[in-house]
Amino acid sequence: MRQLSDTDRDALRLAQDPQFPRWLEQITATGGCAHPVHLTGSTTTRATATGEILHHYDTRTEPGERLLVRCRNRRATVCAPCSRLHAGDTFHLVRAGLTGGKTVPEEVREHPRLFVTLTAPSFGPVHHAIAGGKRCRPRRDAGECEHGQPLACTAVHATDDRLVGQPLCPGCYDYPGHVLWHAHAGQLWDRFTRATRRHLATAVGLPQSRFSEHARLSFAKVAEYQKRAAVHVHAVVRLDGPEGPETPPPPWATADLLTAAVRTVARSVAVRTPYSPAAGEHALRWGTELDARPLRAPADTDGPADDAVAAYIAKYVTKGAADTTAGTDHRLLTWEDITAVPASPHVQALMRTCWHLGGLPEYAQLRLRSWAHTLGYRGHILTKSRAYSTTYAALRAERADHERAGLQLPDTPEAVTEAHWRYLGSGHTPGAALIAAGIAEDIATNRDIARVEHGGWGA
Structure with missing residues (x-):
């Protein structure tokens, strides 16, 4: 038995x-x-x-x-049931800003709206899995780098190949630049949105200081770790009237104008790091891969569907560290903790870089050791502007009210708990x-x- x-x-x-x-x-x-x-x-x-x-x-x-x-x-790797609930809340939060509902008027669907993807720059060549059975980095007579590593790769990698996202040469890879870009990604996004407002004002002949009197830029964005362990940003960007989604945007506010502003600003905005004898000075920018697609209005047939965009963003909010490209779910307390993380040598190298730079006085304000488990990225996975749509707190309160209604508790407006x-x-x-x-x-x-x-x- x-x-x-x-x-x-x-x-x-x-x-x-x-x-x-x-x-x-x-x-x-x-x-x-x-x-x-x-x-x-x-x-x-x-x-x-x-x-x-x-x-x-x-x-x-x-x-x-x-x-x-x-x-x-919210992390599926920690608690799948709660992450599914969080993903559902995220879907409704993002969708409300696209189609209305949850205190947002339905007319918001007529406002100029974009689905924007901003990428991290290159910090060095990495192995790729390319669709169609294409080879990774076929370069004839590429030779070797100064560390003796080949500068080409003729292999055809499957998407689950452990080499995908790993540097061709770790010695040539700009690990300090990668970590510092993560640490400043939130500041880079803030400068991006500010510069977009200024660009729009200039494009229509408005004083930059008076843009808020005519229009408002609203957004919801999510951060996603790519195979190379670098954060990309997916965002819904929307142009409203001066009071937010309740007011129509001005006649000059079009999807084409917003698209042109986003593309121009993404190529020009930068954040400069302080000089360090160990890491030098970096001008941090968005990567060259940029996507800005108008979302279709109710009568249109072109462009991504609202529900598909909301579901796409919700999926990445609950993504944990299952594939270890996002680091680990718990903070690292010592240098030795890094070795115990079940991650690739590339991710562990990023953690060690965080730990090393975090001990330098010029980077003290970045608190890189506290964020070594997220590879230096300090932002929330999802952030939104205040006027974009509802909040997680409001959605949870609505769900709690619904559950209380199911319990048929007495209505007691003049009561204290x-x-x-x-x-x-x-x-x-x-x-x-x-x-x-x-x-x-x-x-x-x-x-x-x-x-x-x-x-x-x-x-």
């Missing part, structure tokens, strides 16, 4: 507990969260006028006297993790089926 594993015994223990049905309800309510937060405490709602208790909840009646709530981690909560821990026991994973898989399967049947995002 096969002996039960520790995980099976733990799952059996849970299933035999008299409170197992309620525990299962909690796990299902979290969507099968892989690392739920354990809370203990109570919530009491009283009528303001009389002090009468209208509703009371206490975890003392719960399994283990605790309540499990979602960890809300007292809450006392304490953190107990997080995570699952082995058996609980097994059961939660099964619940998460069932929920994901049912959601995918419903999404395909209703033509939802990602179908």
